[in-house]
Amino acid sequence: MLLIYCPHCGEHRDEEEFHSKGQAHIARPLDPDNCTDKEWGEYLFFRKNPRGLHHELWIHATGCRKFFNVTRDTVSYEIKEVYKIGERPSVVATAS
Numbered sequence: 001m002l003l004i005y006c007p008h009c010g011e012h013r014d015e016e017e018f019h020s021k022g023q024a025h026i027a028r029p030l031d032p033d034n035c036t037d038k039e040w041g042e043y044l045f046f047r048k049n050p051r052g053l054h055h056e057l058w059i060h061a062t063g064c065r066k067f068f069n070v071t072r073d074t075v076s077y078e079i080k081e082v083y084k085i086g087e088r089p090s091v092v093a094t095a096s
């Protein structure tokens, strides 16, 4: 059983309470009305699928229902850190 720390609840909870929502730190285009279809499509649909350390957005779906970020090794599944939205990660992602 994998335990994941929720920074909002302040405790480790079972992984089944959480859902990964994919890549973190995706910047919304500043002026969506003036994006090309290619730029808007890349923002909506294209994500990295890295091997190594990666920043991901997660939600504590059956707990507090709040979002937070995780730095996780996609090879070993080891979670290196969790941090709230708006905070900066202390572990640098190595995956590209």
Ligand SMILES: [Zn+2]
Pocket: 006, 007, 008, 009, 010, 060, 063, 064, 065, 066
């Ligand atoms: Zn929580």
